[in-house]
Amino acid sequence: MSAARCWRGQRWPLGVAPLVMAASVAASQPDPAWALRGDGAQPAPLSDRIVDYEIDARLDVPSRTVQGTETITYRNHTGQPLDGLPFHLYLQAFQPGSTFIRELHRDSPAFVWNEKYRGSLEVTSLTLPGSADLAKDLAYIQPDDGNPADRTVLWARLPRPVLAGQEVRLRLAFRAQLPEILARTGFERGFFMVAQWFPKIGVWWHGAWNCHQYHRSSEFFSDFGTYRVRLTVPRDLRLAGSGEEEATVFNRDGTKTVAYRAEDVHDFAWAADPAFHAVEDSWTGSEGLVRIRMFVRPEHLGQAPRFLAALKGALGCFDRWYGPYPYGRITVVDVPAGSAAAGMEYPTLFTVGTKSWMLAGLRSPELEVIHEFSHQYWYGMVATNEIEEAWLDEGLASYSTAKAMDALYGGFFVEVAGGRLSAADALRLSYRGRPETDPLSRPAYQVLSHDSYEAVSYGKAASVLLTLEGLLGEETTRRALATYFRRHRFTHPTCEDLLRAFEETSGRDLRWFFDQAVLGTQVFDYAVEDVDWEKLEPSAPVPPGTAPTFRSTVLLRRKGDFVFPVEVEVRFADGEAVRERWDGRDRWARYSYDRKSRVVSAQIDPDRRVWLDRDRLNDSRTVVADGRAARKLAGFGLLLRQLLGAVMAWLA
Numbered sequence: 001m002s003a004a005r006c007w008r009g010q011r012w013p014l015g016v017a018p019l020v021m022a023a024s025v026a027a028s029q030p031d032p033a034w035a036l037r038g039d040g041a042q043p044a045p046l047s048d049r050i051v052d053y054e055i056d057a058r059l060d061v062p063s064r065t066v067q068g069t070e071t072i073t074y075r076n077h078t079g080q081p082l083d084g085l086p087f088h089l090y091l092q093a094f095q096p097g098s099t100f101i102r103e104l105h106r107d108s109p110a111f112v113w114n115e116k117y118r119g120s121l122e123v124t125s126l127t128l129p130g131s132a133d134l135a136k137d138l139a140y141i142q143p144d145d146g147n148p149a150d151r152t153v154l155w156a157r158l159p160r161p162v163l164a165g166q167e168v169r170l171r172l173a174f175r176a177q178l179p180e181i182l183a184r185t186g187f188e189r190g191f192f193m194v195a196q197w198f199p200k201i202g203v204w205w206h207g208a209w210n211c212h213q214y215h216r217s218s219e220f221f222s223d224f225g226t227y228r229v230r231l232t233v234p235r236d237l238r239l240a241g242s243g244e245e246e247a248t249v250f251n252r253d254g255t256k257t258v259a260y261r262a263e264d265v266h267d268f269a270w271a272a273d274p275a276f277h278a279v280e281d282s283w284t285g286s287e288g289l290v291r292i293r294m295f296v297r298p299e300h301l302g303q304a305p306r307f308l309a310a311l312k313g314a315l316g317c318f319d320r321w322y323g324p325y326p327y328g329r330i331t332v333v334d335v336p337a338g339s340a341a342a343g344m345e346y347p348t349l350f351t352v353g354t355k356s357w358m359l360a361g362l363r364s365p366e367l368e369v370i371h372e373f374s375h376q377y378w379y380g381m382v383a384t385n386e387i388e389e390a391w392l393d394e395g396l397a398s399y400s401t402a403k404a405m406d407a408l409y410g411g412f413f414v415e416v417a418g419g420r421l422s423a424a425d426a427l428r429l430s431y432r433g434r435p436e437t438d439p440l441s442r443p444a445y446q447v448l449s450h451d452s453y454e455a456v457s458y459g460k461a462a463s464v465l466l467t468l469e470g471l472l473g474e475e476t477t478r479r480a481l482a483t484y485f486r487r488h489r490f491t492h493p494t495c496e497d498l499l500r501a502f503e504e505t506s507g508r509d510l511r512w513f514f515d516q517a518v519l520g521t522q523v524f525d526y527a528v529e530d531v532d533w534e535k536l537e538p539s540a541p542v543p544p545g546t547a548p549t550f551r552s553t554v555l556l557r558r559k560g561d562f563v564f565p566v567e568v569e570v571r572f573a574d575g576e577a578v579r580e581r582w583d584g585r586d587r588w589a590r591y592s593y594d595r596k597s598r599v600v601s602a603q604i605d606p607d608r609r610v611w612l613d614r615d616r617l618n619d620s621r622t623v624v625a626d627g628r629a630a631r632k633l634a635g636f637g638l639l640l641r642q643l644l645g646a647v648m649a650w651l652a
């Protein structure tokens, strides 16, 4: 057992912005929405609702700007006075010199900045009731890397502290310039994906503010609360937003205003396009009806049944396996082909991308729908810190996507022209070239490169969970994840909480596994080094016709540093098989058998439970009948699948 913990929170000092002004902080008053709690008309809050946002915003299509006002009610549940608040201004990442653009250059030296990628988010005023405008004294801070050109985090020093238990109501005006989509957000021809678009407060977490800059590889982290958002856009645009669409008003100036309400969520994103076709459907789960709305592009309408079947299938799997999807609505946005806005999750809304020629046996639309839906659980409800522990959302999403693909499509992500590749195989293949670059526990913005982030947070993390399932069994793993989900939904757990759920459910100490798989960079590689036999000469004369005795030996090697118990199946010429269990602590193990039948093969992990093994080609050997030349058992078929996996990874 190790004393190390798998989560090591990042902290940064407070008191960055030097501003003291006369002031007013609203005393805590009952909010009308809160007063309705439990009265039967309003469902009880599912989360602690730290923050409420009321946003009025207008999209100007020609200038690609969003002008908005925002009232934020922040409840101080920190147990101590707060003298300031940090805000994410993530659209400011799309500026030359920002940390995001620097990291993009690091990973893609060929990337050339173009002014069309410029985005910004300016706070043009910030007031508290009775206060002067604080906007001119706001300060940009760079808690992660000190890059003075990065303006993605703003510190607002309050004129007077918000005392523990009080709430503060801030009124902001902002202007957002949307970039042409370079990553996740912006516009692309007539399509708008408007995400990370309004000033959003950081999270007070583990005794400090947690409000990271925008990075190339990391995603997001925010408090739960309520959103009431009114969007004014040209009438011809179809709008998709988080939460529930409540009302639409058609204005005299050719615009319309659509009101949305979302509760117990931690973000709000929206999309707009005149070309969207709305496909409506519903699904009934353990907590009742969930209305489905998909905004599909005309050229992809033929794939709408595929999207729908995957989404309903995933809703069913997650409801049965982990717990209910409690929101009344889920919205899917199909983005233009090739858009960098594809495959992104937001509360109760996610984006997918496809191509118009997608073959039935190429299930990447299904895989993407299921992966992004699974983030409603692992990110949306179980709101882990995507910047500091990206593997908890991406790994759990990738793992549960592989499980749902198993349940819904026999596991196969690709079934084309006789070639087959499972979702789990594809995930394993995506990490095996980079098994040791970074531990899962490293914050996403501190990894070697974006390639490493993807290999580790998705492929390796899913392989870690599949391997844990191989150790504990599918049923125990499912119960552990259901426990983790039910215990931590609508909060911000860490991997210590995940470990605890696994240990409590299985009744086993698993820190040795997390130490290697999560904290460590140990490479997992077991191999059958040799399989051999010799005919034993009898020590005394035997009658003619007596069957000879053979001594068979199997030599196993642990080629990497990852120690894990493995099984090996040794097969003999008479059809008999022996299973051995090796704890893997030594670097090698030799098994020897004196039998009437000689060995023909040895196979490590015969039941395919160990997904972390980076090289399955060396997991088996067979003895050719007429000689001693041993060859690998798996051979060409597996190699072909690995090649197919590489091709698919490139396609994705």
Ligand SMILES: [Zn+2]
Binding pocket: 371, 372, 375, 393, 394, 397
């Ligand atoms: Zn994901």
